[in-house]
Amino acid sequence: MAIILQSSVGGFSDEFMRKLPAVERAMIERGLDPSDFVISKDRASPSVPFGTGLFFHQYTVSFGEASFTVTEPTDARFLDYFYQRCISEEEEETKPLPALRRGPPGLVSRFLHWMVQPI
Numbered sequence: 001m002a003i004i005l006q007s008s009v010g011g012f013s014d015e016f017m018r019k020l021p022a023v024e025r026a027m028i029e030r031g032l033d034p035s036d037f038v039i040s041k042d043r044a045s046p047s048v049p050f051g052t053g054l055f056f057h058q059y060t061v062s063f064g065e066a067s068f069t070v071t072e073p074t075d076a077r078f079l080d081y082f083y084q085r086c087i088s089e090e091e092e093e094t095k096p097l098p099a100l101r102r103g104p105p106g107l108v109s110r111f112l113h114w115m116v117q118p119i
Contacts, residue, residue, distance in 0.1 A: 003034045007041040009057065016075035023083045030086065038062040039082075044071045 002024060005012060012020075024034040044058035059078045060069045072078040 004038040005041075006038060009041060009043045012041065013075040016079050019076070019079055019083075023079060023086065026083065027086050032086065036063050041075070 003020065027034050027037075038061070040060040040062070042058045042060070044056040056071050056073050057075070057078070058069055058071050059082075060067055061082065070078060070081055072081065
């Protein structure tokens with residue numbers, strides 16, 4: 001069975017539909033049943049003014065009682081992200097994240113720090 005696709009903003013791109021069978025095969029190879037997954041595509045933001053037509057889509061992936069949502073500009077970018085999550089090794093999830101380089105606090109950091117202070 002295939003992944004169930006839903007969309008409130010039209011269909012999925014031709015590129016997405018061409019690549020989807022390869023993603024489903026990768027899922028099966030890793031013991032996942034594609035028919036347990038539902039991918040819903042919705043508009044995430046309004047169009048940019050001045051007729052550029054640029055906008056993002058919100059993709060919600062549901063499986064069992066769990067789900068997650070990702071915002072991407074194209075169906076292909078989302079499918080690449082989803083594919084990487086499907087093929088990632090479990091041990092990668094347990095590795096600690098590398099330490100982030102920290103510079104002097106920026107305006108946003110100072111503002112957020114200020115906002116969490118008690119009144």
